[in-house]
Amino acid sequence: MPDAGHDQAILQIDDVIKAFDGTHAVDRVNLEVKQGEFVTLLGPSGCGKSTLLRMIAGFETPTSGRILMRGRDMSRDPAYAREIGMVFQNLALFPHMNVYDNVAFGLRARKRTRDLDRRTREMIAMVGLEGFEDRRTGQISGGQRQRVALARSLVTAPDLLLLDEPLSALDLKLRRQLQGELKRIQRETGITFIFVTHDQEEALSMSDRIAVMNAGRVEQYGSAVEVYHRPRTEFVARFVGETNFLRGSVSVVSGDRAALDLDGTDTRIAIPAGAEARHCGTRLAVSIRPEHVRLGAVDELMVPATIRSHSFSGSTITYELDSRAGPLLAQVPFQPGKGHPLAPGMAVSAGWQDDAITLIPA
């Protein structure tokens, strides 16, 4: 029997549009977030992810559509009447208060003074800031300020926590560390998180589900694995990780195999026939991740190519290839003692397995 309490949508966004001066910053977005989920809104700057977050928080009102919390329409409720916490991009700590007063603010504002001190100290302990209660927000480090913002937003035990690129100002190492802590705190508190970022690695490593946004729309909403391995649009394929993106027309369909004539070349590649590739003449694009491109000796694999350059990144080597199918990226594991990387100018061949191919209607 399904666990109704756990799978229930805590937040539901219905056909929400936000127009600024006639342009749609958010354009017909539908999303549903389950209790306890870690959902990321991922997209480039200006894609509408922050505007969507601000509508959930109550700082903007949707031009049309509804935002429901546990089934109740709250699109027009003022921000202070929603049980939603928020961590701001600039953190927005109160500069005239110390750490303790910043964290206690929500309890005082909501007049929950009965166990104010216990609850405040509990939150400060959860983010590891014991001993810093009396410090002013200018007297602590960037990472500590981050933790104050987090503790402050969680002290009222909100139903939902919104995080607007809170880690973007930190250096990589601190960022990794705080990503881990965010996940831990989310697990410990069981609070539903909606996290906004333009960093696809951050999104992939942290999220239960990712909504990839572009130009005000949600291009794809799914698990990290789905979004990475089964991108549904060109935008998703290109934005989430690197990819080889080849366009063409279906030229042959025979049983469970089909062939794609690539645009601008005289190259034909084999693809699995299926829902996308059923008829000759259908326009299709193929997305193949660089780590799924294999390199072999000349004529061993499907596509003849020459090495243009290579770059070494520790565990892998990424080759840029000039191939009959156009420029390709191939990423292969680096094996110490297995000789030198392939030299620029070398003739090779490139290929991939069927299950590395994602077909995208073009």
Next chain:
Amino acid sequence: MPRPFRIALLLAPSALLMGVFAVGLVRLIASSMVIDGQIDLSLYSDILHRADYVAMLGRTLRIAALTTLVSVLIGFPTAYFVARYRGNRNFLLLLIIFPWLVSIVVRSYGWVVILGPRGLVNGIVTATGLADRPLKLMYNDFGVILGLVHVLLPFMIIAILSVLLQIPRSLEEASMSLGGRPAYSFRTVVLPLALPGVLTGITLVYLMSTGAIVTPLLLGGLGNTMIGTEIFQEVMHFFDYPKAAALATVLLATALAVVLPLQILERHLTRRLSDGGDL
């Protein structure tokens, strides 16, 4: 150019300015206290023993205080509106400082036209039968305060606006997301952070209204002059410089008594805030 020489060159203009200012101030105070080479405070005891002067001093301080209060009450909401305005803020700012383009004499005369016994307001009030006699809207404290607020309000608005513009909108949003209603957010977040600007505005407006000359002259009655006007008349009509100097020193002392604590408080608040890091 050698470094000490450069520093000296840079300091010269301000040293000159402050030197002239200090000499002037010392000579002003001296001329009220030194008579025929002797220190003589009789001018001060004369002033303090004349009931009309004491009343005038009290009225000056009262009018200045009321002008300041009204300016805060009008200036804060105006500054807040401008700071949160999403459109062309510079246009609003232009409207606010627009009155400065007109001479203070002309502006005060404008009020005479509006508030006078045969002025615009009384014309309307008597014509419509709202009152059977013209209202006394000027030649009293009301007229002076109105005129002073009109002249000095832009200083208050700009002083407050300059701090409000440094408070990010996200601080209020953070307060709201934590359950703070607008009034609570205002009281606990906006007001404490805006206080240094309010204190600056209070200092400016208070000082300028205690020293006002033209507005009380044109809008105040003969029987309720302010100390600035009185000093002006002592100098321009009676050529009694020592007395004018004594009155000016009294004005300076009362002003300092109010302004110094405000300045100390403001400095304290600003230091506390700068400990708080970037807004």
